[in-house]
Amino acid sequence: MRRFGTALAALVLASAGLAATATSATAASAAPASATACATGWGSTTKTATPTGYTPLKDIRTGSHACYDRMVFDVPGTGSDRIGYTVSYVNKLYQDGSGQFIPVGGGAVLEIRVAAPSYDPETGAATYPGRAGKPLPGVNLTGYKTFKDARFATSFEGDTQIGLGVRARLPFRVMQTGDRLVIDVAHSWSAAR
Incomplete structure (x- = not known):
């Protein structure tokens, strides 16, 4: 019985980990693209x-x-x-x-x-x-x-x-x-x- 409980607990944790990974992947794909890196240092002098x-x-x-x-x-x-x-x-x-x-x-x-x-x-x-x-x-x-x-x-x-x-x-x-x-x-x- 103890093995069954340990196996069940491992299965629940693994499922939770997959769900969290899926949620993170969905959130990442829904997040806006990172800002474009733009050059600086041009200055505003003549x-x-x-x-x-x-x-x-x-x-x-x-x-x-x-x-x-x-x-x-x-x-x-x-x-x-x-x-x-x-x-x-x-x-x-x-x-x-x-x-x-x-x-x-x-x-x-x-x-x-x-x-x-x-x-x-x-x-x-x-x-x-x-x-x-x-x-x-x-x-x-x-x-x-x-x-x-x-x-x-x-x-x-x-x-x-x-x-x-x-x-x-x-x-x-x-x-x-x-x-x-x-x-x-x-x-x-x-x-x-």
Whole structure:
């Protein structure tokens, strides 16, 4: 009888262990996926690069990613030239040349100057259809976590000036990949989204 009682007790404990394991597995599968690990350390200070040429701007487009929102300046024909830029947070956006104030929505404004005119320097013909103070053509920021507004300011003395409204003053990075200048603004300061 004692063996039967021990065997029964072992069976009950084993069943309880299987039930607990099944419950834990169900809870784990029902739990949300762990947060995406996001790079940190970009900082929010001014970032610059000196141009080695001035190739006309063709397009500006955006995309939303797990850790950041991205703006891409397409400058085809750049070749091995470095695309110059200055990207920095400003209190307000003022148009180069005229000094006219251009309102940009969001909690903070990134002023982006790219050494790529929105016109062909040889002919003066427009290569990018931006209009002063207006939203960027073809850019829809609905649903973005960080980007809130994007305004064309001007193309003056070889530089194109953009105002990018973001949710708050957040870390950003700037990099050139081939004939594209890429600006990523993080969704947060933390290492996870």
